[in-house]
Amino acid sequence: MITIGLLREGKVPADNRVALTPAQCKWIQKNASDVRVIAQASPDRCYSDKEYRDAGIEVKETMEECDILLGIKEVPVRQLLPGKTYLFFSHTKKAQPANQAMFRTILDRGITLIDYECLEHDDGQRILGFGFFAGVVGAHNGIMAYGQRTGLYELGRVYKQKSFRELIHTYFGLRLPEIKVAVTGSGRVAHGVLEVMNLLEIVEVEPDEFLERKFSYPVFTQLKGAGLYVHAQTKSYKREHFHQHPQEYRCKFLPFARTADILMNGIYWDPNMPRLFEWEDMQDPGFRIRTIADITDDREGSIPCNLGDSTMDAPVYGVDPNTRQRTAPYQPGGVDVMAVGNLPNELPRDASRYFGEQLIKHVLEPLIRGGSVIIDRATMVKNGELTPHYSYLEEYARPL
Structure with a gap:
């Protein structure tokens, strides 16, 4: 059983978009018997906790039991859980200074980071985006x-x-x-x-x-x-x-x-x-x-x-x-x-629904079945190690 967690957005001000809508979570659980979805409790989402519960999705405060964690914006350093696989817009591939501490923490805590922005078709066309x-x-x-x-x-x-x-x-x-x-x-x-x-x-x-x-x-x-x-x-x-x-x-x-x-x-x-x-x-x-x-x-x-x-x-x-x-x-x-x-x-509900459709169509299955070329290209950090494709970030990733 693979457990996917929908993160509560921690960046301030909080983003109100979600990676998967309640209906999409319900569809995943119905069509993939070995996948379970949990939504982290949030007062800010465009879809309420009640809407997730009504769709049969558990809503919890903590995400420690999840294998894969889906967010939207950068995850605050204090909220990064060791050893997990994260997908979100990290805004680090250009070595953005504002997110350097977060990136180094991802390495220190043995996390795997797959950046939505780096998920691309073979011709370089981005797969996911708002x-x-x-x-x-x-x-x-x-x-x-x-x-x-x-x-x-x-x-x-x-x-x-x-x-x-x-x-x-x-x-x-x-x-x-x-x-x-x-x-x-x-x-x-x-x-x-x-x-x-x-x-x-x-x-x-x-x-x-x-x-x-x-x-x-x-x-x-x-x-x-x-x-x-x-x-x-x-x-x-x-x-x-x-x-x-x-x-x-x-x-x-x-x-x-x-x-x-x-x-x-x-x-x-x-x-x-x-x-x-x-x-x-x-x-x-x-x-x-x-x-x-x-x-x-x-x-x-x-x-x-x-x-x-x-x-x-x-x-x-x-x-x-x-x-x-x-x-x-x-x-x-x-x-x-x-x-x-x-x-x-x-327009958070429309935007989230479209994003989730593309995530399910192009990313979800290889993500939970062990990977693909597309997933590999978008993996910036694997188990706390910078991947070869992003070796140009070596200085950015180096501890202070």
Whole structure:
């Protein structure tokens, strides 16, 4: 018998998403007689303890009897149980300093860490993620913020709706002005953004039309790959080469910053990649963007004026392009930034259900039956030892 535990989120503020819904836990126990699921008692989950109990799932305070522990965000050091197998978003594969103590504790306590972010198909496509719903919420918040800035329309908050379906109903009858929206990226986040663009009846146009034409209705254009980057010498773009040598490329976004009202940013970024624009560009009178939804949310990353996370309660802050300081939102001459790190928390039940479906479909069986190539590639630490694939983290993992 293998016992799977659903962890109570310990990071503050607590995340309200879950890896498996009550219905999914019930399905697992019905279809795998040698698997038992326990939910750790939690006051914060989007699914209540009662809903798990009603589905026939035990709810307990402690998780010591579990073999595999499923969480969402980083597990606090004091809560890490020795010798267990953990799956969660550890945010350590880039050697993030904030999580170094946690990573070292995982090694010290003989834990096995499988990171959701590292679960990939053979072609590098990520298997698990909340990106689609991050895109939905981020796009909504971006459009909402522009309405707040201009006073031309009003959109309510996502979290006040019980589901994505109910959110869609709030769009009926909404008339948007002649806004131009630039969308960057092509992954799950971008797919979520495009869903909202379509639901709001914002019309897609080609990039060259977006730059050259005026429209009497709201429009957006999507920029990705060759539309965003070009090799500095060869003037070409090859995806694989770009990801291997991003420092050799320059970004072509700036003309869109002079044409767009709103930027929805959904691109992956690492420090070697060129930014979409720089602070100096924002000081140019021709810089038109006044609302930025930085959905992928890298502080001082592809969006230089991302000065750190905002919160679900107050998702938008202002930035003064001249002083480079954070201000109140919606100030004359300022740029508004939406940079929330846990956007799917505003649609937690939908996001959790989708995540759990992918977990069951692609990960659960090899996880409980002894592993697979996919599981092995995502295992950062095995029984307290750094695995070969993550040997580049040796310095990060070394005890102080």
